[in-house]
Amino acid sequence: MNALTKQAASFSESMIPQCLENAAMDPTLFDTYGVKRGLRDKAGNGVVAGLTNISDVSAYWFDEQGNKHPQEGKLSYRGYNINDLVNGFVREKRFGFEETTYLLLFSKLPDEKELAEFTELLASLRRLPTNFVRDVIMKASGKDIMNSMTRSVLTLGSYDDTLNDTSLSNVLRQCLMLISEFPMLAVYGYRAYSHYERNKSLYIHRPDMSLSTAENILRMLRPDKKFTKLEALVLDIALVLHMEHGGGNNSTFTTRVVTSSGSDTYSVMAAALCSLKGPKHGGANIKVQQMMKDLKKHVKDTSDVDEIVFYLSQLLNKEAFDKKGLIYGMGHAVYSVSDPRAQIFKGFVKDLAEEKGLMDDYQLYSNVEQLAVDLISKRRTIYKGVCANVDFYSGFVYSMLGIPEELFTPLFAMARIVGWSAHRMEELITGDKIIRPAYKPLSTQKEYIDLHNRP
Structure with missing residues (x-):
């Protein structure tokens, strides 16, 4: 780090308290003004912002009263079920x-x-x-x-x-x-x-x-x-x-x-x-790989279910790996019962693991998937079910292929x-309009002060 970079880093560090103070706001205001944080409601459903004929991602069905019920995840491309394709x-x-x-x-x-x-x-x-x-x-x-x-x-x-x-x-x-x-x-x-x-x-x-x-x-x-x-x-x-x-x-x-x-x-x-x-989008499979490497370091016998459960519990308690309280590869913004991509992928992952002589690793992934779903369901209050997503297995596949x-x-x-x-x-x-959602301003009007009169 050269002198100019150090100077910029020092200045940036000194201004962080000011940035934090300026950005601070009462979290209850999001509910007060009906703001859908992340363009999603409290149940995790996305705000409808457009129409598309390209694909359909579904994880629920609705009864005659309009009640939502979880179901096996479905994904279709141009109306064709991904399984059939x-x-x-x-x-x-x-x-x-x-x-x-x-x-x-x-x-x-x-x-x-x-x-x-x-x-x-x-x-x-x-x-x-x-x-x-x-x-x-x-x-x-x-x-x-x-x-x-x-x-x-x-x-x-x-x-x-x-x-x-x-x-x-x-x-x-x-x-x-x-x-x-x-x-x-x-x-x-x-x-x-x-x-x-x-x-x-x-x-x-x-x-x-x-x-x-x-x-x-x-x-x-x-x-x-x-x-x-x-x-x-x-x-x-x-x-x-x-x-x-x-x-x-x-x-x-x-x-x-x-x-x-x-x-x-x-x-x-x-x-x-x-x-x-x-890392919250395309980089998720890397976090899964890193988590699994950490698991192998701390679990002496990876075939021991009790040891795996203890490690996964530590993850949820923010006591292991990156201490974020997450089991990476588990859960999805839409799917609750199952991610169809993960379901399809799993069978081919097993075939590749057999060819590579890595069935012990495959069994570990399979065990973690089953145990994590059960643990999260019991220990967390969640608005929908939880399942392994496609990222849980994709990193394992890429590593078996020798892909860095x-x-x-x-x-x-x-x-x-x-x-x-x-x-x-x-x-x-x-589309005939520029996409431009609104943000509710919370700042108040202030009187301009000349430079030499500022405190």
Whole structure:
């Protein structure tokens, strides 16, 4: 830390009490003025801010009296149940990312010819401008790959002669290019960090046009470019399950907010990336991994249920790990009985664990899931049920695939950009107003005092 940085840090530290005093407000005022904190009511239901045809996330059913009842979580893309979509391409031994991308963008399942042409188009777009890797990605490398991706996305905008053209055809072209380029931006960003910051060997593998998105991610990441069919299949399923989750999740809502201002596609996707990287959103699976590592340090026998329960109780009592009182990977803003993505994923996680010889770890995750749900339900007063969410297992899968933690959230982004693209298009088509919610002002009017008269 240089002298100027230290000076700025010292000044900032000294002003914190002033900031805290200025921001302080009586929490009961939120109820007084009917403010929905986080745009959610006290039961956790989101404020309805828009309409969408892209996906449906549901966890309740309503009786004739309008009473809400929890049910198994459901997720559909363009009206198709996520279970049916995954079972369809798995049964036919195909990869699903490209097909599901087509569905989310164009509202229909492609036929064989359409899918082949679309897959070929995405493959042909897996390229970056000349010297982009050297001049942009390799410069100012760092551990935060999401920041690296954001910088790269904004820089790609400077290569686009039609940057600010928001016609549907141009926006779709830009979205398709970014969907194809995201894996390269992420993997190459990690390779730069690994080389310059961790003193590892530097290698850049070009994508193979004959391979799927999931296969190319593994190919570009690994030194020998090799992977098994099951590894690629499980990663492909992970991408499909993370592609879209309604218009209200933080990064997708960010996409729609920035789109509503008339901004360009690169700025919109950069904003979405910044939203996704937060530990309360896309970074949650990293917290699960870190929690499980801490569990293994403090639980001598990971097959002993009593020891696991004791550790989980310590988590809830704010006595273990980060002392936040949370069991990461448990609970979801919408789902109560089950997260359909976690339910689908779990079976494939088991298959991969068997291939990797990590069934003991899989059993530990399974035990923690069951015990945590029971503990939280008994010890916390909650307005709805609690269940394992998809983040509980995704980090475990990525670690089994040899994917470093620095790429966990970027992998989420490689998938979710498809949903962002669909919502950007829908907002351009159906939205005609800039999104602008209101905040209730609490400040009082003050008399201006000349500089030399201020106390």
